[in-house]
Amino acid sequence: MAQALSAPAGARRDLGAALLRTMIRIRVLEEGIEKHFLAGEIPGFAHLSIGQEAVAAGTCANLRPDDAIASTHRGHGHTLAKGTSMRGMVAELFARSTGVCKGKGGSMHIADFSVGMLGANGVVAGGFGLVAGAALSAVQRKTDQVAVCFFGDGATNRGPFHENLNLCAVWNLPAIFVLENNRYASTTSTAETMKIADVATRADGYGMPSTIVDGFDAFAVHDAIAHAVARARSGGGPTFVECKTYRARGHYIGDPERYRQKSEVQGVMDASDPIVRMQGVLGDALSAAEFDAMWSTAREELADAVAFARSSPSPERDEAFFGAYVGDRDARDPVHGIETRERDAFAPFAPDVGPGSQGGAH
Amino acid sequence: MRTVSFSDATLEAMREEMRRDDTVFLMGEDIAKQGGIFGQFKGLPDEFGYDRVRDTPISEAALVGAGVGAALTGCRPVVDMHFADFITCSMDELVNQAAKLRYMFGEQCVVPMTLRAPDGITKSAGSQHSQALESWFLHTPGLEIVVPADAEDAKGLLKAAIRSDNPTLYFEHKALFPQKGAVPDDDDFVVPIGKAKTMREGRDVAIVTYGITVGRAMEAAAALDADGIDATVVNLRTIWPLDYDAVADAVARTHRVVVAHEAVRVGGAGAEIAAWIGEHCFDDLDAPVLRLGAAHVPVPFAPVLQEAMYPKAPMIADAARRLVRRVV
């Protein structure tokens, strides 16, 4: 319940309002996904980022559409903050052909290359290489694009974390590593899985500059990232930004959360809900009406997205067999013939799976 | 046509493609300063600079992962694995990322990465430096796989792999690097991915093969000529997408087939081909389909042991003879 000493004004106030709007949109989306998942309208798994909104909002506010981000299985907030439409996201989760990935990716593999979102990754630490590559690509093509990798504390114990931080540091690549340290990797706390309290010290081991910020404070995240982006765009190399944050929900929707106490969760959110924080910081600079309007607009946006998703068709069954190879929809391509024959072999046996018939709690 | 070594043929391909397209760059371990342990990258940094020809730390996961990331964002990286055996250190990046991103993201992106992997048995390199792993990736939807058999294949397939918008694995047998062969002069010469080449046509028996085993099959065919047995030899060139039509034609012409490769026989690419022949060419078969491949053991170090456990020309010829003489 931090209070600003004095309400921000001018551009800073506008920035704060924009950050708040993004966080509220993320919150509304995530709560909506939770509700629709439990109602059985979303197949597969879903991992909510409620409580972590400030990191997504604060980071993406610094990025251009042609800057790249790589996200994680807990990526709805990053995706929305980077500029993907709620309609495209909800339709994807509802497994419709109008989803951003045509229904082939789902929550864990949601992507939007039109806004530089290189995909949520179902493999923990899967994004490091992609971001190192995107940063390397900018150097090869001589642009000032940057690449941002979102990841959690669990990913920092995997090999690719170390290999890619080292590579980006030694090659001086325009990459920014944004750690959402929410203290738990699935069901294991950071205290159980590493000897250090601040993961940012690992960046020291690779000679990479780092900073640690309060991940509930959208302004703090924004400012730290702004600094890192400036460094990267000017050829100064990579930065490691550790955001101390927390997730208010379980690892996945349906997680019984045996690894932490409800009182802990409640306590953290009471003290640190990033939306409440920003509202407090903006103080009088944000009227109640404006605040309420942010919520109602977000809810309308969600309702529209859900209606859009529900009325969208499921993908055509034949779509299962195409799309793995460039050219595979072209009759002259060798792969096309192979995939067509497979489609034909399966055609008589496909079961009926309609919309909404899958997706119980996991 | 000119005669060049396999290794020089790959070098020509790299040079031509890097000149043609600025977004093509090369990275791997021990390639820029050393020029590759077989000399296959000699001179490239001098022409293109050390930014486009990069030595990496020993970080295969980062190497391949960054290759994928660069491919996603407008470049055409060529990633060199040094030894194919080290692909194991980057399996997630290849199998879960490179092979799947286009499909699972609903075709929003392309992964035009080429992964070069020197493979195969030679010079007592031992079990961790001698493998042929193409069948793992045949089993992984989303990857293209090419295996050159000679200098012409080496150059033409590498150019095709680099130009392909799909992630392409290029398995080059280490023992082939010094082997000389004819290549066309045209620097736009490309061997198309997915088409086999019939090296010789005969009516008595077909040997369907790829990579270094093509040369061994041709040796076998010469020995069979002396026995009055005329063999067809099919050089598949591409493992995926497989040229099933070329296989079917060979079976229809000869009615007797040996499928041979240096990779382990059990679960090898030959198993897919043999099963397919049984399903689709059944009525053309006058005998069972025979498969040859390495024994199901790691490759041993001692030369006498190493040479004992994978198929060479005499074994291929013997299999062909047994088919023709209706012993099997």
Place this chain on the structure above:
Amino acid sequence: MPKLGLTMASGTIARWIKRTGEAVREGEPLLEVSTDKISYEVESPASGTLADALGGEGEEFECGAVIGTIALADDAASAAPARANDDAAPARAHGAHVSVAPDVAGTPAHVVEAPRISAAGNGVAPTPASSPVHGAGGAPSGAGPHGARVVASPAARRLARERGVHLDGIRGTGPRGRITMADVPADVAAHDRGAGAFDVTLSSSKGALPSRLAPERRAIYRKMTEVGVLPIPQVEHVVNVDAVHDLIERRGDFGWTAFAVYAVARILRDHPAIRTDATTGAPFDRFDVGVAADTAHGLIVPVVRNAHALSLAGTQREIVRLAKLARDGALTQADVRAACFSISNVGPQGIERVAPLPDPPQTAILGIGAATLRPAVVHGTLRPAHMLTCVLSFDHRFVDGAPAARFLADVVRAFEHPGVFL
């Protein structure tokens, strides 16, 4: 090597009268065979050229072994030239065959199917017209131990289909007797009509055939001469078949022959001796039942395949189908060969009893007559009932009286109580 006497097991080639490459005429002396008892002059069974005199003079062969091949006059050497690699095929020993030499004519030796014969008419029961006389030598080519399955490569099967040639009776020279493409003759004329190469296995008596004997009777003439010396006793029973009669009237979808085939096919399962294969001495492991048919073209015995698996109505349909083919002269070799048991029914002629002869290599045959009203004792009182006479003839070399009687008893029970089977 012909079986020239009841107890003859083997013979020695004393002298080839004709040489390889020489033309021969049917009935001309071909070679001299001697046994421990006597010498015989063996006549050529066909006209053509002696293509292979496989057995050498002084060599002994078991009866039934192939000792030579005759290429027929109309069988020009038009088959595919020998493949250069054939000489490496391992020698296949059938009986006392010698190693296979490169196949000059390209047409491998194979067993002839005897042509259809004309109607008997002399009270001797008709027998299946066309089973090959293998003798004790080797199993039919390409087939399993009981002739059950033809082993052929897929390409050979397709080639045979394309050429209209039947795989039955082709000798396979591939591994384990597999029929391969090289074994499939060039055309159907060479194989299917009984023209083509003959094995010299049919016996000849010393005298010439009766000079005015119709050509189509030659095979049965020779066969009956052989069978005539075999020990063929009979067991017989007159059965009250009122129940079957009523069933036929009520259902209308089967006849007497169908019922007999249906019942016998199932009963044979429990009586392996009755279905002994005389070539091996072991039971046939299949249930293909021959049914004698009298047609305008003469007697013929088509075979109901896998009769044990057909329903009663299905059996009737199959018999009707085969009868139509028989009337139209459209039965093929495949339709008339290799039964394990046969049935002869003289009921349609209104005759009450027939005692047929088994057709080797079958070892038994069932004759049934017309179901006529005759006096019968039912529950102690005399009254008319439909009675049918069953006669089981059997080859006593393989089947004794008591097992024969037990088989017939089961057949009788089936006729008396048809409900057991339905």
